[in-house]
Amino acid sequence: xxxxxxxxxxxxxxxxxxxxxxxxxxxxxxxxxxxxxxxxxxxxxxxxxxxxxxxxxxxxxxxxxxxxxxxxxxxxxxxxxxxxxxxxxxxxxxxxxxxxxxxxxxxxx
Numbered sequence: 001x002x003x004x005x006x007x008x009x010x011x012x013x014x015x016x017x018x019x020x021x022x023x024x025x026x027x028x029x030x031x032x033x034x035x036x037x038x039x040x041x042x043x044x045x046x047x048x049x050x051x052x053x054x055x056x057x058x059x060x061x062x063x064x065x066x067x068x069x070x071x072x073x074x075x076x077x078x079x080x081x082x083x084x085x086x087x088x089x090x091x092x093x094x095x096x097x098x099x100x101x102x103x104x105x106x107x108x109x
Contacts, residue, residue, distance in 0.1 A: 006031045006041045006083065009093045011065055015085040016045060019077070028090055029081065030073055032105070043081050044101075045074045055104055059097050066091025073097075075104050 006012070010031045017024045029043035048069045051058050055076040062071045067090065093101070 006035050006086070008032055008034055009098050011046065011067070011090040011093060012043075013087045013090055014043065014081055015087070016079060016081065026087065028067060028071070029079070029086075030093060030101070032078065035083065039083055040080050041083060041086070042078050044078055046071050047074060048072075055108055057097070057101050057104055059093075060100075061094030061097055064091075064094050065097070073101055075101060076108065 008031055011028055012031065013026060014029045015024050015026050016029060028046040030046055031041050031043050033042035035041045046059075046067070049072055051072050053076060055074075057073045057075055059065065059067070059071045059073060062069070
């Protein structure tokens, strides 16, 4: 999908490198930066785990977003992802969930 335009609030399936150890895992991510000519985007990891810290956000409208499981967005660990590591679009975050995530992002930045 190199050369594609990714927008805030979109959910994609992408290869995400582990932090602190070698390896990677394909998983859903939430795009939080628009890209036009860039070869990278900033995204947040989405996991099936329950929230582990206060800045994790449990999606209310996970099914409407195209996810298969109840999911949590890990807001405290934004990742820079090469667009060549993005495989396909899953869906778009619900407006309510996006608003709640933005509130948390504003508090921690």
